[in-house]
Amino acid sequence: MLTGQGFKQVYxxxxxxxxxxxxxxxxxxxxxxxxxxxxxxxxDIICLAYGLEEGLRKFYTAxxxxxxxxxVIKVLSQLAEIxxxxxxxxxxLYKAIDAADTTIESFENKVxxxxxxxxxxxxxxxxxxxxxxxxxxxxxxxxxxxxxxGMDLYMRYADKSEDAQVKEILYKMADEEKTHLKSLxxxxxxx
Amino acid sequence: MGIRDIFSTFTNMDTxxxxxxxxxNQEGNFTLLDVRQPVEYEGARIPGSQLIPxxxxxxxxxxxxxxxxxxxx
Numbered sequence: 457m458l459t460g461q462g463f464k465q466v467y468x469x470x471x472x473x474x475x476x477x478x479x480x481x482x483x484x485x486x487x488x489x490x491x492x493x494x495x496x497x498x499x500d501i502i503c504l505a506y507g508l509e510e511g512l513r514k515f516y517t518a519x520x521x522x523x524x525x526x527x528v529i530k531v532l533s534q535l536a537e538i539x540x541x542x543x544x545x546x547x548x549l550y551k552a553i554d555a556a557d558t559t560i561e562s563f564e565n566k567v568x569x570x571x572x573x574x575x576x577x578x579x580x581x582x583x584x585x586x587x588x589x590x591x592x593x594x595x596x597x598x599x600x601x602x603x604x605x606g607m608d609l610y611m612r613y614a615d616k617s618e619d620a621q622v623k624e625i626l627y628k629m630a631d632e633e634k635t636h637l638k639s640l641x642x643x644x645x646x647x
Numbered sequence: 648m649g650i651r652d653i654f655s656t657f658t659n660m661d662t663x664x665x666x667x668x669x670x671x672n673q674e675g676n677f678t679l680l681d682v683r684q685p686v687e688y689e690g691a692r693i694p695g696s697q698l699i700p701x702x703x704x705x706x707x708x709x710x711x712x713x714x715x716x717x718x719x720x
Binding site for chain 2 (some may be wrong): 459462463466467468475476477478480604605608614623627628631634
C-alpha cells in the first residue's frame with residue numbers, strides 16, 4: 457500500500473512486536489497528551505520536557521538510595537547526572553528562545569505550575585512504585601519503563617507539534633532517551 | 648485483501664536488523680508505524696510508534712512523510 461504511494465523505503469518488522477525484545481511503551485494514544493494541544497510555543501514544550509526530565513532525575517536519585525548492586529547504583533547515578541544536564545540544556549534553550557531575561561527560579565516556577573495543571577506528579581509516581589522495588593532488576597525494569605514512556609511521549613509531542621523548532625527539540629530528546637533505554641537494557645542483560 | 652497482500656511489496660526486517668536500524672538512526676528521521684488495532688497499541692507498543700490501524704491506513708497516508716523510511720508492524 458505504502459510503496460505504491462511514493463514512499464521510498466518501507467519495511468515490515470518480521471514477527472511484529474511479539475518478536476521484538478525491547479521495552480515497550482503502553483497506554484492510549486492520548487495519555488500524557490492532555491498537556492499538549494499542538495499550538496504550544498517552543499517555550500511551553502521546553503517547560504514540559506524540563507518537568508519530565510526532573511521527574512526522571514528524582515527517580516534515579518531516589519533509586520540510588522536503595523540497597524542494590526554497586527554497578528546498578530553507578531549507572532543510576534550517571535543517568536541522574538545526565539537528566540540534570542538535560543535540564544540545563546533545556547533551560548539554556550529556553551533562554552536562547554525567550555527574549556525576556558529569565559532566571560532559573562522564575563523558569564522553574566513556570567514549569568511547576570504547568571505540570572501541576574496537567575496532573576503530572578513525579579513524586580507521587582515514585583512513592584507509589586517504591587514498595588515494588590525489591591532488587592536491581594525491579595529498579596532497572598521501572599527505569600526502562602519510564603524511559604520508554606518518556607521517549608514515546610516525546611515522539612507523540614513531536615508528531616503533534618506544529619513548530620519545526622519544537623519538533624527538532626523533541627526528536628533530539630527522544631533520541632537521547634532511546635540511548636538511555638539501550639544502556640539500561642545492556643545493564644539488565646548483565647545482571 | 649489480507650495483511651499478507653498489503654505487506655507483500657515490503658522488505659522484511661528481522662529484529663536484529665531493526666534494533667541496529669533504530670540504534671543508528673536518529674529519532675525523527677524514520678517512522679515506526681503501528682498498524683494494529685488501538686487496543687493492541689494501548690497494551691504494548693514499540694516506543695515512539697505512530698498508530699494508524701490498517702483499515703484506516705489508506706485514508707490517513709497524508710499523516711506520514713513519504714521521504715522517511717517507514718517500518719511497519
